[in-house]
Amino acid sequence: MANKRQITERTMHTLFFVVASASIVMLFMIMIFLFMEGIPIFNEVSVKDFIFGKYWYPTSEPPDFGILSLIVASLSVTLLSALISIPLGILTAIYIAEIASKKVGEIIKPMVELLAALPSVVIGFFGMVLVAPFLQNIFNIPTGLNLFNASLMLAFMSIPTICSLSEDAIHSVPNSLREASLALGATHLETILKVVLPASLSGISTAVILGMSRAIGETMVVLMVAGGAALIPESIFDPVRPMPASIASEMAEAPFRSAHYHALFATGIVLFIFTLLFNIIADHIAHKYKQVGEATL
Amino acid sequence: MPKVQATSSGESVTYKEICVDKPVKIEVKHLNFYYGKVQALQDNSLDFHINEVSALIGPSGCGKSTFLRCLNRMNDLISISRVEGNILLDGLDIYDPSVDVVMLRSRIGMVFQKPNPFPKTIFENVAYGLRVNGFKNKTFIEQRVEESLKLSAIWDEVKDRIHKSALELSGGQQQRVCIARALAVEPEILLMDEPCSALDPIATQKIEELIHQLKKSFTIIIVTHNMQQAARVSDITAFFYMGRLIEKGGTDTIFTRPKLKQTQDYITGRFG
Numbered sequence: 099m100a101n102k103r104q105i106t107e108r109t110m111h112t113l114f115f116v117v118a119s120a121s122i123v124m125l126f127m128i129m130i131f132l133f134m135e136g137i138p139i140f141n142e143v144s145v146k147d148f149i150f151g152k153y154w155y156p157t158s159e160p161p162d163f164g165i166l167s168l169i170v171a172s173l174s175v176t177l178l179s180a181l182i183s184i185p186l187g188i189l190t191a192i193y194i195a196e197i198a199s200k201k202v203g204e205i206i207k208p209m210v211e212l213l214a215a216l217p218s219v220v221i222g223f224f225g226m227v228l229v230a231p232f233l234q235n236i237f238n239i240p241t242g243l244n245l246f247n248a249s250l251m252l253a254f255m256s257i258p259t260i261c262s263l264s265e266d267a268i269h270s271v272p273n274s275l276r277e278a279s280l281a282l283g284a285t286h287l288e289t290i291l292k293v294v295l296p297a298s299l300s301g302i303s304t305a306v307i308l309g310m311s312r313a314i315g316e317t318m319v320v321l322m323v324a325g326g327a328a329l330i331p332e333s334i335f336d337p338v339r340p341m342p343a344s345i346a347s348e349m350a351e352a353p354f355r356s357a358h359y360h361a362l363f364a365t366g367i368v369l370f371i372f373t374l375l376f377n378i379i380a381d382h383i384a385h386k387y388k389q390v391g392e393a394t395l
Numbered sequence: 396m397p398k399v400q401a402t403s404s405g406e407s408v409t410y411k412e413i414c415v416d417k418p419v420k421i422e423v424k425h426l427n428f429y430y431g432k433v434q435a436l437q438d439n440s441l442d443f444h445i446n447e448v449s450a451l452i453g454p455s456g457c458g459k460s461t462f463l464r465c466l467n468r469m470n471d472l473i474s475i476s477r478v479e480g481n482i483l484l485d486g487l488d489i490y491d492p493s494v495d496v497v498m499l500r501s502r503i504g505m506v507f508q509k510p511n512p513f514p515k516t517i518f519e520n521v522a523y524g525l526r527v528n529g530f531k532n533k534t535f536i537e538q539r540v541e542e543s544l545k546l547s548a549i550w551d552e553v554k555d556r557i558h559k560s561a562l563e564l565s566g567g568q569q570q571r572v573c574i575a576r577a578l579a580v581e582p583e584i585l586l587m588d589e590p591c592s593a594l595d596p597i598a599t600q601k602i603e604e605l606i607h608q609l610k611k612s613f614t615i616i617i618v619t620h621n622m623q624q625a626a627r628v629s630d631i632t633a634f635f636y637m638g639r640l641i642e643k644g645g646t647d648t649i650f651t652r653p654k655l656k657q658t659q660d661y662i663t664g665r666f667g
């Protein structure tokens with residue numbers, strides 16, 4: 099009897115272990131595949147020339163496989179979209195949690211969250227059809243499909259997450275801290291800036307990370323609105339070609355196992371390292387602001 | 396501004412005399428308070444004098460905290476609340492529309508029922524009030540932080556970890572840091588809502604000694620469930636029941652020969 103129970107127990111353990119391992123196995127398989135298909139390009143160009151090469155002409159004769167402009171495009175789009183989405187998301191969260199009346203907050207928050215429900219292709223459409231001509235007219239630039247437009251659209255994708263999760267974090271700051279601050283003669287604004295925000299910093303940084311991670315490897319939007327020029331941008335209104343856009347648009351026409359094909363996989367490796375680094379740094383920041391100890395009795 | 400010197404504890408203080416001739420600091424007149432439609436305080440009138448410790452006692456839910464929070468307009472934060480009647484601080488109505496609430500609150504320190512340190516260092520907790528009140532001088536702030544921590548009998552325990560998080564302290568230590576935080580801005584009045592409910596007897600004794608010290612320069616109002624504590628620290632005791640001030644008087648009188656049977660019953664523990 100006991101033996102049978104032991105066997106069931108052990109089977110269950112194994113079963114759970116297998117299920118839990120599946121995603122890890124998948125991750126490793128994808129990584130191995132990525133590296134196996136990407137590494138051969140380094141027979142054609144050196145790692146240095148690949149990463150720091152300014153020219154990306156994969157189909158010319160002889161081809162140029164330098165992805166610096168793609169890397170710069172990805173970095174600048176991410177950075178600019180963060181510069182837009184982080185303040186907007188956090189300020190909206192502060193407004194909802196601390197300033198707006200309860201009623202107004204309860205209306206605004208679900209509406210902001212609804213933004214997250216928009217498929218990226220719809221956001222791309224919006225950027226292409228509405229924002230691009232608008233930018234073109236207003237700033238009198240040759241094309242509205244550019245770095246700025248892409249950053250703006252990516253920001254739209256990050257804001258709902260940043261705002262919603264930041265609001266949760268701010269909301270969970272105990273009221274007793276606000277009262278303590280106000281009782282000492284602090285103003286409402288001082289209380290928000292010096293007590294409420296620092297107390298919710300861990301939650302807010304998690305919000306920023308999750309929000310940005312939605313934008314960071316995003317392909318569809320940058321494919322549609324970034325402009326697609328593989329050049330190092332000189333202004334925020336220059337068209338760019340971020341790594342995911344390049345991979346997605348060229349993969350179909352690159353002959354199987356050709357140099358171009360391997361170069362695109364190698365670009366994928368760079369993108370992977372890029373997002374991995376982002377996650378590690380982000381994790382580190384989130385941990386740093388975790389509060390130590392608790393106000394227990 | 397009153398100035399308090401930190402001195403060693405154990406000093407004997409005679410504090411049982413009631414000084415009705417002391418100047419009035421706060422005058423509460425016909426105070427009604429409502430949470431929405433529910434009336435939590437009913438027509439309470441009560442004076443508090445300078446250099447006097449007043450204890451508010453009464454069964455749980457009788458409105459002691461609500462009363463205390465009316466005095467520094469903390470109840471303003473509750474959107475459904477409503478106040479009627481007058482509270483005069485040095486003769487001026489604190490609910491007058493022209494009153495600067497921020498200014499008002501910086502004159503009235505408050506220690507809450509549960510310790511609520513900010514998730515900052517001990518130093519920054521105590522310095523917070525000074526910073527928001529516009530003090531910038533570094534040495535002055537450092538000095539004042541040290542003084543306040545000494546005054547609230549916590550300095551020796553924290554002086555080596557003053558730049559560590561206040562959340563790493565025990566509940567009782569946190570409460571004393573919170574008291575230091577309130578003292579640092581040198582308020583004229585100190586409101587304490589069951590400040591010792593999280594403390595052990597030794598820390599409680601330290602706080603009580605501190606109260607004797609502080610009353611030389613502050614007006615103190617303390618809410619307590621501990622009858623012995625009320626008897627030990629206060630000059631005046633006010634007994635509340637169901638939102639109403641039932642009886643007030645010199646602490647000795649209230650505890651030895653109360654006028655009303657209700658008060659007698661509560662103090663002797665027959666109800667509450």
Ligand SMILES: Nc1ncnc2c1ncn2[C@@H]1O[C@H](COP(=O)(O)OP(=O)(O)OP(=O)(O)O)[C@@H](O)[C@H]1O
Binds near residue numbers: 453462473
């Ligand atoms: N924020 C609030 N909203 C609505 N009603 C409240 C609120 N706070 C307190 N009350 C009610 O007001 C009455 C008085 O509460 P109060 O907190 O002043 O009591 P108390 O005397 O301090 O009790 P205790 O000794 O348990 O702390 C209670 O009936 C309580 O339910």
Ligand SMILES: [Mg+2]
Binds near residue numbers: 460461508
């Ligand atoms: Mg209370």
